[in-house]
Amino acid sequence: MRRIIIVALGVALLATAAWAVRAAADGPTRTAAAAAPASATAATDVAEPASAMAVDPHSIAAPDNAGNQKLAGQLARARLATAKYATDLHAAKAAGYQIITHDIPDMGWHYLNPTIQGFDVTKPHALVYERHGNAWQLGALEWVFTAKPATPPMPGATYGSFATACHYKDGTFVPAAAQDKCPTRSPQSGARFNFWHPDLVTLHVWLWYPNPAGLYNGTNPYVHPFNRG
Numbered sequence: 001m002r003r004i005i006i007v008a009l010g011v012a013l014l015a016t017a018a019w020a021v022r023a024a025a026d027g028p029t030r031t032a033a034a035a036a037p038a039s040a041t042a043a044t045d046v047a048e049p050a051s052a053m054a055v056d057p058h059s060i061a062a063p064d065n066a067g068n069q070k071l072a073g074q075l076a077r078a079r080l081a082t083a084k085y086a087t088d089l090h091a092a093k094a095a096g097y098q099i100i101t102h103d104i105p106d107m108g109w110h111y112l113n114p115t116i117q118g119f120d121v122t123k124p125h126a127l128v129y130e131r132h133g134n135a136w137q138l139g140a141l142e143w144v145f146t147a148k149p150a151t152p153p154m155p156g157a158t159y160g161s162f163a164t165a166c167h168y169k170d171g172t173f174v175p176a177a178a179q180d181k182c183p184t185r186s187p188q189s190g191a192r193f194n195f196w197h198p199d200l201v202t203l204h205v206w207l208w209y210p211n212p213a214g215l216y217n218g219t220n221p222y223v224h225p226f227n228r229g
Contacts, residue, residue, distance in 0.1 A: 067155030067156065068155070070155055071154060071155045071156065074121045074154055075205075075207060077121055077122055078121045078122060078124070078141060078205070078207055079207055079208075080122075081121075081122035081123070082122075082124065082127070082138065082141060082207070082208070085097075085127055085138050086137070086138045086208055087135070087136065087137060087138070088136075089111075089129060089136040092111055092127050092129075092138075093111070095113065096113040096114075096115055096116075097111035097112065097113045097126070097127055098111060098112060098113070098114070098194075099111055099170070099171035100112045100126070100167050100171060100173070100194075101167075101171055101173060102171045102172065103131065103226075103227060103228075103229060105219075105224075105227045106219035106220055106221060106223060106224055106227065107128060107139075107140070107204075107218065107219055107220070107223070108128040108129050108130045108131075108139050108140070108223060108226065109128070109129045109130075109131060109136075109171070110126050110127075110128055110142070110171075111126060111127045111128075111129065112125060112126045113125060113126070114195070119143055119149075119153045121153075121154070124141035124142055124143055124205075125142060125143050125144050126141075126142040126143075126144065127140075127141065127142070128140040128141070128142055128204065130209065130223050130226040131226060131229045132226060132229070133229070137208070137209065138208040138209075139206060139208055139209035139220065139223055140204045140205060140206045140207065140208065140209065140211075140220070141204075141205045141207055141208075142202060142203065142204050142205070143202070143203045143205075144162065144200045144201065144202050144203075145200065145201040145202075145203070146198065146199075146200065146201070147201060148201050149201075153203070154203070154205070154216075156215075156216070157203055157216055158214075158216040158217070159201050159202060159203055159216075160201075160202040160203075160204065160218035161199065161200065161201055161202060162197070162199070162200040162202050163175055163199055164176060164177060164178075164196075164197065164198050164199050165196070165197060166179070166181075166182035166183065166193065166195075166196050167193075167194045167195050167196070167197070168185075168186035168189070168191040168192060168193055168194050169191045169192045169193075169194050170186065170189050170191035172186040172187075172188040172189050172191060174186070174187055174188075176196065178196075179196035182196050202218070203216065204216060204217065204218050206220055209222060209223060210222060
């Protein structure tokens with residue numbers, strides 16, 4: 001029985017990696033308007049503008065066969081390492097991930113682990129969750145950089161950005177050019193100040209929720225129905 005379970009897990013990981021590699025190579029396949037249900041709403045749960053996280057429209061060429069093999073291996077390792085967080089936000093919090101944004105439309109709720117440094121495919125800097133009532137589903141893994149990497153850490157990687165901002169303990173945030181410009185309390189909620197960051201380069205990897213716009217795309221039309229939580 002244990003052998004059967006191990007074999008089944010291996011098949012599932014390979015199938016997921018193959019789907020993600022195809023998505024990375026194919027790129028966007030439809031627009032958000034075509035993919036999202038007509039009845040879905042784009043309202044956000046917080047007052048911050050969705051433009052705080054922007055997507056770089058310039059794509060790096062799709063990986064070749066060798067790149068595909070490398071990417072498949074990276075995705076399999078990342079999925080295995082983050083499986084414990086897939087539907088368990090409590091496990092993510094226990095591991096050090098803390099809320100840094102409420103829902104950003106067509107992305108999700110971002111949780112950052114400030115102790116993780118550098119790029120490690122098994123240790124994403126942030127986890128992006130979709131919420132439905134009391135249920136949480138991991139959608140994307142995210143890595144952040146202070147500058148665009150000279151060499152893509154994953155084959156075919158494309159990037160987005162997060163503008164300089166002050167973050168607060170409850171996940172609210174406001175733009176600010178420097179930390180000394182940050183209010184000590186959140187203007188939205190009164191929550192205590194947590195940290196400030198400069199302009200960031202972001203790398204989203206939609207490993208736990210399919211994205212017709214592409215593996216690395218910053219937004220995902222399939223999570224549009226989750227925008228109101």
